[in-house]
Each structure stands twice: as C-alpha cells, then as structure tokens.
Amino acid sequence: MISFVRATIGATLVLALLAGCERTHVQQIGYRGTGMNTNYSPATLAAQEAVNKQPKPLRTVSPDGPTAGEEYQNVQVLGDLSKAEFARMMISIKNWVAPDIGCDFCHAAPDYASDAKYTKVMARAMLKMTRHINSDWKTHVKATGVTCYTCHRGKPVPPKVWFSIPQIPAGMMVRKSFERLPTPSAAKTTLNDPLTNFLLHDDPIRVVGLTALPTGPHKSIGDTRMTNSLMILMSESLGVNCNYCHNSRAFYKWDESVPPRATAWYGIRMVRDLNNSVLVPLSGILPKSRMGPGGDGPKVYCATCHLGTFKPFAGVSQIAAFPALVGTKAEVAAQAAAAAAAASANTPAAASPAPAAAPAAPTVVSTATQVSAKP
Numbered sequence: 125m126i127s128f129v130r131a132t133i134g135a136t137l138v139l140a141l142l143a144g145c146e147r148t149h150v151q152q153i154g155y156r157g158t159g160m161n162t163n164y165s166p167a168t169l170a171a172q173e174a175v176n177k178q179p180k181p182l183r184t185v186s187p188d189g190p191t192a193g194e195e196y197q198n199v200q201v202l203g204d205l206s207k208a209e210f211a212r213m214m215i216s217i218k219n220w221v222a223p224d225i226g227c228d229f230c231h232a233a234p235d236y237a238s239d240a241k242y243t244k245v246m247a248r249a250m251l252k253m254t255r256h257i258n259s260d261w262k263t264h265v266k267a268t269g270v271t272c273y274t275c276h277r278g279k280p281v282p283p284k285v286w287f288s289i290p291q292i293p294a295g296m297m298v299r300k301s302f303e304r305l306p307t308p309s310a311a312k313t314t315l316n317d318p319l320t321n322f323l324l325h326d327d328p329i330r331v332v333g334l335t336a337l338p339t340g341p342h343k344s345i346g347d348t349r350m351t352n353s354l355m356i357l358m359s360e361s362l363g364v365n366c367n368y369c370h371n372s373r374a375f376y377k378w379d380e381s382v383p384p385r386a387t388a389w390y391g392i393r394m395v396r397d398l399n400n401s402v403l404v405p406l407s408g409i410l411p412k413s414r415m416g417p418g419g420d421g422p423k424v425y426c427a428t429c430h431l432g433t434f435k436p437f438a439g440v441s442q443i444a445a446f447p448a449l450v451g452t453k454a455e456v457a458a459q460a461a462a463a464a465a466a467a468s469a470n471t472p473a474a475a476s477p478a479p480a481a482a483p484a485a486p487t488v489v490s491t492a493t494q495v496s497a498k499p
C-alpha cells in the first residue's frame with residue numbers, strides 16, 4: 125500500500141514536472157548534421173507577434189502646394205514636404221512618441237516655431253538620426269527601415285534603453301551591478317559592463333584562440349565572460365539561441381556562420397555609431413530625471429528596436445509609407461535611381477555600400493544553400 129502511494133505520488137510529480145515543459149518547434153537553419161537548429165516555443169512566437177504589431181500608417185496626402193519651409197518659420201529638416209505632408213508627419217510623430225500628451229509634448233503652443241522645449245530639439249535630432257539609420261545603415265535595417273515607433277512604441281522614453289554601470293570599488297558588494305544589466309541572465313556571466321565596452325567603446329569581440337598554444341595576444345577568462353554576456357544579451361534581444369548566427373562547433377568561423385551573423389555584425393557597428401554620434405552628445409540637453417545612476421544618458425542596444433523579435437515588425441517595411449524618414453525628396457529619388465541602376469547591373473551589393481567606418485564585410489555561407497530561418 126505504502127509503495128503504491130509512493131508510486132502514485134512519484135508519477136504525479138513527474139507529470140507535474142512535464143506539464144511545466146514547453147513544447148518547442150525546431151527549425152533547421154544550417155546544413156544537415158551540423159546541429160544548426162533554432163528552437164521556437166509557441167508562447168514565444170505569440171509574444172513576438174504581439175510586439176510586431178505596427179500602427180496603421182495615416183493615409184498619404186497631396187505632395188502639392190507650398191512647402192512647409194515656405195509656410196512656417198523654423199523648419200530645418202522637413203522643409204521640402206508639402207503642408208499636408210508635414211501635418212501628416214507631425215500627427216504620426218505625436219502618435220509614435222507621445223500619444224497621451226499630444227502636440228504640447230514638444231511645442232510651447234501657441235508658438236509652434238519656438239524651440240523652447242528640449243523635447244522639440246531632441247525630436248529634430250531624432251529626425252536626422254532616423255534618416256541616417258535608414259540611408260546609411262541599410263546594411264543592417266535593409267528595406268524594413270525604422271520609424272520613431274520602432275524604438276519609442278508610443279512612449280517618450282523607449283521601453284528598452286541602457287545606462288553604464290558605475291565602477292564598483294574593489295571589495296564592495298556587487299549584487300546591485302548585476303541587477304542593472306538589462307537582462308538578469310546576461311548579468312550572471314560577468315561582474316563588468318559588456319554594454320559600455322562593446323556597444324559604446326569598440327573593444328574587439330574576439331576571444332577564441334586559433335593556435336594550440338597561447339602564442340598570440342592573451343585573452344583572459346574575464347574577456348571571455350564579457351563576450352559571452354554580450355552574446356546572451358544579443359540572443360535575448362532577438363528571441364533566438366546562439367545557433368541563429370553561429371555553428372556552435374566553431375563560434376569564431378565566419379564561413380560556417382549563417383547570414384544573420386553578418387547582419388548582426390553591422391548591427392553592432394550601427395549601435396556604436398548611434399550611441400557615440402547621436403545619443404551621448406544629445407544627453408547634454410536631457411533633464412536630470414532621464415539620467416542613469418552614473419549620470420550618463422540613455423543609450424540604445426539591440427533590444428531597443430528588436431524587443432525580443434528577430435526582425436522588427438517581421439520585416440514589414442516601416443519606411444515605405446514615410447519616405448521623409450529616409451531623406452529629402454531629392455535624396456530619396458537619388459537612392460532609388462542608384463538602387464535601380466545596381467539592380468539592372470545585377471550587383472545588389474552596390475545599392476548598400478558599407479559605411480566608411482566599417483571594415484570589409486565578413487563572408488558567410490551563401491543564403492541560397494540555407495533553409496529559411498523563419499518559423
């Protein structure tokens with residue numbers, strides 16, 4: 125009797141534990157037999173779908189009539205839009221960034237030309253930054269591109285930003301620094317601050333020794349843990365596992381990696397560029413309440429746009445309905461002409477030249493031999 129009760133309790137426990145396991149779908153993303161699979165759980169996919177819902181773009185309006193530059197007093201970026209296009213853009217910006225507050229979030233009404241509010245100065249710089257991302261970082265954002273909503277999601281402060289962790293004096297409790305990294309699992313691997321080292325500074329993300337004996341430049345266990353922490357953070361930002369980019373038998377090898385790794389490589393450079401050339405300089409105009417514990421301003425990383433999904437908005441173009449977020453009308457026309465010329469010459473690479481700062485693109489296995497990674 126006792127053994128029967130024990131067996132029943134045992135079986136119930138096993139069932140209870142199994143019920144806690146999630147069913148996953150496995151998708152092959154590399155050559156057969158290389159173990160390159162990505163696991164998706166239905167719950168994660170459902171969550172990704174919710175994050176990828178985009179607001180319906182306002183309907184397009186007439187490009188004719190006097191321009192905003194002619195009509196208004198202080199329009200420095202969007203001057204070549206028609207008055208109607210300009211109004212459509214203002215309403216969209218309000219919906220993307222401050223729907224609960226409205227036009228007053230940036231404007232000292234009734235004087236719309238005034239730059240008295242820091243938010244308006246910030247928004248103008250953000251317009252330029254968004255154009256920079258969509259024109260100069262096509263190597264990463266491709267034709268999907270970004271709008272203000274990609275980062276802001278209807279909030280003045282994007283839901284995912286990061287701050288540097290203030291240096292902890294030796295011998296102090298380090299628990300607090302753990303808690304300040306954007307995800308707890310990324311924090312588990314290092315006491316240091318991988319975001320500052322890799323996404324603000326350009327410390328090399330290279331830890332694998334390629335010789336049997338340690339003959340080359342020395343890499344410490346600390347360096348390895350920092351790299352691992354960044355990689356976990358990247359994986360969590362995209363909702364994928366390491367195999368989404370690497371073949372885990374040789375993490376360092378580009379010719380065994382899949383194409384998303386090259387996109388990620390550009391993504392790292394883009395994030396460094398945005399933080400150094402836009403967000404750090406701009407943080408000077410932010411109020412103290414926006415600053416982090418070390419007195420630095422908010423910065424972007426992979427999750428700022430991705431929010432746990434491997435392609436923001438599942439790759440639906442965000443800029444098709446908003447060409448003004450790519451450049452002036454003349455710049456957009458020139459980009460389209462260059463892309464068309466490149467397409468007819470059958471050299472698509474020319475349509476998206478590597479940014480000047482980027483070294484030669486890493487080569488990866490050609491897409492043609494890969495099974496699509498989309499579930």
Ligand code: HEC
Pocket residue numbers: 195196197198199200201202203214215217218221222226227228229230231236237238243244245247248
């Ligand atoms: C997130 C900030 C933000 C919000 C919200 C916003 N605007 Fe603007 N607005 C700007 C910026 C930035 C400019 C300047 C654009 C430029 O320099 O190209 C501007 C310029 C203007 C101008 C031109 C004023 C002049 O004479 O120079 C008008 C008019 C205007 N906005 C109306 C609106 C209205 C109406 C709303 C609400 C539907 C609105 N804005 C919401 C940021 C904002």
Ligand code: HEC
Pocket residue numbers: 217221243244246247248250251254270271272273274275276280281282285398403410414422423424428429
């Ligand atoms: C790549 C991500 C990204 C994009 C795209 C982006 N922003 Fe931002 N924005 C940020 C970050 C990060 C901050 C700093 C947050 C803060 O101010 O605390 C910020 C701050 C702002 C602020 C100041 C908010 C405040 O209350 O402090 C305004 C206004 C703003 N953005 C407007 C815009 C507009 C308008 C666009 C589109 C033209 C845009 N942003 C596109 C990331 C982005």
Ligand code: HEC
Pocket residue numbers: 329330331332333351352355356358359362364365366367368369370375376377384385386388389392
């Ligand atoms: C979204 C793509 C992506 C994911 C997911 C990813 N990585 Fe990486 N990984 C990269 C890129 C890109 C580099 C090269 C970075 C550079 O050189 O700037 C890299 C570099 C590395 C390196 C250094 C290789 C060397 O040359 O020394 C290691 C080790 C590594 N990753 C391990 C991991 C682990 C472990 C995971 C899972 C926790 C992971 N990666 C997830 C893209 C990814």
Ligand code: HEC
Pocket residue numbers: 257264265266267268269270274358362384385387388389391392395424425426427428429430434435436439497
């Ligand atoms: C400014 C917004 C933004 C930021 C920041 C950003 N990404 Fe992306 N990323 C995008 C967009 C948009 C796409 C979709 C491009 C496309 O259509 O293929 C994308 C695509 C990707 C892809 C390709 C996915 C696939 O299946 O082809 C990878 C991998 C990726 N990003 C990794 C990263 C990593 C790693 C970081 C941080 C170092 C990062 N991204 C930061 C906007 C961003």
